Amino acid sequence: DITSIVSTSSLSLKIFRSHFLKVNIPIIIGWIDNFIRQGYFGGSTDYYKAYGVNIHHYDVNSLYPSGMLNPMPHEIIREYKDMSNIKLDNFFGFCLAEIFCPKDIVRPLLIHKYNYKSIHPTGKWIGVYFSEELKAVVSHGYKLKLIRGYEFSKIDLFTNYVNHFHEKKKNAKSPAERLIAKMHLNQLYGIFGRKLDLIESKNVYNKDLHQFLNTRIVKNIIHINDQISTILLINNINTDIIRQLKLDLEINLENKLSVVKSNVAIAAAVTSYARIHMMKYKLDDSIYYTDTDSCFTDKPLAEFEVGNELGLMKDELNGKIIEEAYFLGIKQYGYYYYDEENKRIEKSVFAGVTRNSLSFQEIREISKGKSLKKDIQNRFFKSFNNLDVRIKTTKLTIKQNNEKNLINNNYIPKHIKDLNHDLDNRTLFNYLKNKVLSILKKFYKLLD
Numbered sequence: 001d002i003t004s005i006v007s008t009s010s011l012s013l014k015i016f017r018s019h020f021l022k023v024n025i026p027i028i029i030g031w032i033d034n035f036i037r038q039g040y041f042g043g044s045t046d047y048y049k050a051y052g053v054n055i056h057h058y059d060v061n062s063l064y065p066s067g068m069l070n071p072m073p074h075e076i077i078r079e080y081k082d083m084s085n086i087k088l089d090n091f092f093g094f095c096l097a098e099i100f101c102p103k104d105i106v107r108p109l110l111i112h113k114y115n116y117k118s119i120h121p122t123g124k125w126i127g128v129y130f131s132e133e134l135k136a137v138v139s140h141g142y143k144l145k146l147i148r149g150y151e152f153s154k155i156d157l158f159t160n161y162v163n164h165f166h167e168k169k170k171n172a173k174s175p176a177e178r179l180i181a182k183m184h185l186n187q188l189y190g191i192f193g194r195k196l197d198l199i200e201s202k203n204v205y206n207k208d209l210h211q212f213l214n215t216r217i218v219k220n221i222i223h224i225n226d227q228i229s230t231i232l233l234i235n236n237i238n239t240d241i242i243r244q245l246k247l248d249l250e251i252n253l254e255n256k257l258s259v260v261k262s263n264v265a266i267a268a269a270v271t272s273y274a275r276i277h278m279m280k281y282k283l284d285d286s287i288y289y290t291d292t293d294s295c296f297t298d299k300p301l302a303e304f305e306v307g308n309e310l311g312l313m314k315d316e317l318n319g320k321i322i323e324e325a326y327f328l329g330i331k332q333y334g335y336y337y338y339d340e341e342n343k344r345i346e347k348s349v350f351a352g353v354t355r356n357s358l359s360f361q362e363i364r365e366i367s368k369g370k371s372l373k374k375d376i377q378n379r380f381f382k383s384f385n386n387l388d389v390r391i392k393t394t395k396l397t398i399k400q401n402n403e404k405n406l407i408n409n410n411y412i413p414k415h416i417k418d419l420n421h422d423l424d425n426r427t428l429f430n431y432l433k434n435k436v437l438s439i440l441k442k443f444y445k446l447l448d
Helices: 008-019 030-037 063-067 131-138 159-170 175-191 206-215 239-249 264-282 360-367 425-447
Strands: 051-060 072-080 093-101 112-114 117-119 122-130 143-155 198-205 218-223 228-235 287-290 294-297 313-315 322-329 332-338 344-350 372-383 388-398 405-407 410-412
Touching: 008 175, 030 093, 030 143, 030 264, 063 159, 063 175, 063 264, 072 093, 072 264, 093 131, 093 264, 112 122, 122 131, 122 264, 131 143, 131 264, 159 175, 175 264, 198 206, 206 218, 206 228, 264 287, 264 294, 287 322, 294 322, 322 360, 332 360, 344 360, 360 372
Parallel strands: none
Antiparallel strands: 051 294, 051 313, 051 322, 072 143, 093 122, 093 143, 112 117, 198 228, 218 228, 287 294, 322 332, 332 344, 372 388, 405 410
């Protein structure tokens, strides 16, 4: 029903709720949503070597659906304001932790937002993570201190749904049927991670604009004519922000709440399981580059790791070997190989330009530090000011943009020397408060 289903992901959710969901899923809102959302990361993409020959390219079959087969967080059992006495092995949920990755770990595994970028560093920082991912990295040399968090019960939410559509995908009688099954497999988890803040649009008389400006958070005003304007309003803003604005500005702000079927803990757990799945490939010294669900390696994988089942790898080039490849940064690489007719096939991925639009020679030039200028055609620009979409040709400067040092063809991980503070204010405040209390306790103990 296109009047109630406005996106394909909402269709997946409706199918899941109608035919597979047997329990109630809590809707996480407010501060708990904000806390867990800090541990909601995407795919783990990293680069390790700059140049290689005789490279194999593998891709995971349905990485996120395979992650959905694992136990999911369900109901919150308990909030821990102090986890100093909690053992990680006995905990299932999300926690703020102080992380230490030794500098001798040459292929760090844990993703971290540093200066608004996702990196895999060594060093020391604090962050919110899913317990199962922390357990995985501890076994590879990471050290950590648990600070505070939320413990969840476990539940098997998606196994029947995933198995159903995986069978549909395997036995599809047409490309369209296979595509639909693949779509439902890959997009369901993401809708659980929807943000709670919503945009509402209203047409109002210009003479009434002040009423909305005084009581609502207005994102934009689009003047239609002398009498009417369209305004974009922000709903579901964090109640702490609303309260502070009321105090600081002495105005009567409203926060119109709309229920969003969101549970960021589920979405964050799925992506975390996906990153755990890719860890074994990152640790192998033969790996040159890993994307969210793929890897480039100079040696073939073992037979038991390759197949058509969920979570197994498939050979992206069907036995063909990449002759040469450059890996210059995240989403910055290029290579070539020869097909069955001995025709040279060149491939490239470079953020900002169309896939395969750069030649291998251009990739080689960029690897030497040169910059290229390209005309990017058919680029879409949208405007909330006049509610239009324009297509323009733009010029783009393309250059290598990585933050790692290169020594003997190996990239050196970024090292964080002190605690990073890319956390929201409340999380940071609680962390610092606990630190101060801990120091005071030690001080009073010494006095005794």
